[in-house]
Amino acid sequence: MIDTDLLLEKGATYRHTEAGEIIFNEGAQATFYYQLVSGKVRWSHFDDNGKEVLHKIVEAGEAFGELPLFDGEPYGASAVADSPCTLLRLSTTSFHELLAEHPDIHLAFTKSMVSHLRFKVFLLNALAKNNPQTALVELIDYFNRHGKLICQDCNRLMVTRQQLANMVGLRVETVIRAIKQLQQEDKLCIVKGKVFVPADGV
Known part of the structure; x- marks a missing residue:
């Protein structure tokens, strides 16, 4: 900065x-x-x-x-x-x-600081929907749109499942299940335990 x-x-x-x-x-x-x-x-x-x-x-x-x-x-x-x-x-x-x-x-x-505040409002709105999969989709899509925590060369998500759980206040088991569901819907790709995001978003 x-x-x-x-x-x-x-x-x-x-x-x-x-x-x-x-x-x-x-x-x-x-x-x-x-x-x-x-x-x-x-x-x-x-x-x-x-x-x-x-x-x-x-x-x-x-x-x-x-x-x-x-x-x-x-x-x-x-x-x-x-x-x-x-x-x-x-x-x-x-x-x-x-x-x-x-x-x-x-x-x-x-x-x-305005950007931080907007992210907090965004996250609260995502969590208010009370749907873990929706919250994760919106959070990962946010990272993708803002070039945050996603490798710009390979599109790998640069946070762990535990860190995602800690961000959205969910149990890590819930996050793992939601990610597997997103994989089945072809919204994410998992290779050797690493999560990859499509270039055009989830």
């Missing part, structure tokens, strides 16, 4: 994480702006029983955990490295200075 050289000029530093490492916890105060250079990060809430509600999978080039930098409130979810990651982090003070110096970047963040 922000040019790497610009971040480094403002004092950003690199951080490397291992898969499963917690980058920040829900409820903590935000002290850095984070931007992912490589790898994937899960932005999730965990209930008292350890069940994960997956809000977003952050991909390389995207920012995460930025909302508290605008309202001063604690993190609403935790960030967990889904794979070995390299990220850039910039202090909150320097981040605010950067926004003041570059109104175009500030506007880009506004658009990004």
Whole structure:
């Protein structure tokens, strides 16, 4: 989202994480702006029983955990490295200075937050239909239309069945059954356990 050289000029530093490492916890105060250079990060809430509600999978080039930098409130979810990651982090003070110096970047963040909000509304509408297969079709189609979490070269879905379940609040067994049904309807293709999406959508 922000040019790497610009971040480094403002004092950003690199951080490397291992898969499963917690980058920040829900409820903590935000002290850095984070931007992912490589790898994937899960932005999730965990209930008292350890069940994960997956809000977003952050991909390389995207920012995460930025909302508290605008309202001063604690993190609403935790960030967990889904794979070995390299990220850039910039202090909150320097981040605010950067926004003041570059109104175009500030506007880009506004658009990004609107996009996140629209996705949440979309997901709520899909789940309100109370049909797991419909919810999955609409979610995968959303990924396809927005170029998210689907390999642009081979059309492979880049999330696991468990992650899909965590996104839509379903049991993984329900997601597996729904995916098999979609395969029988020729809406998805499964090869060696990997899910592939038709180029023209599900």
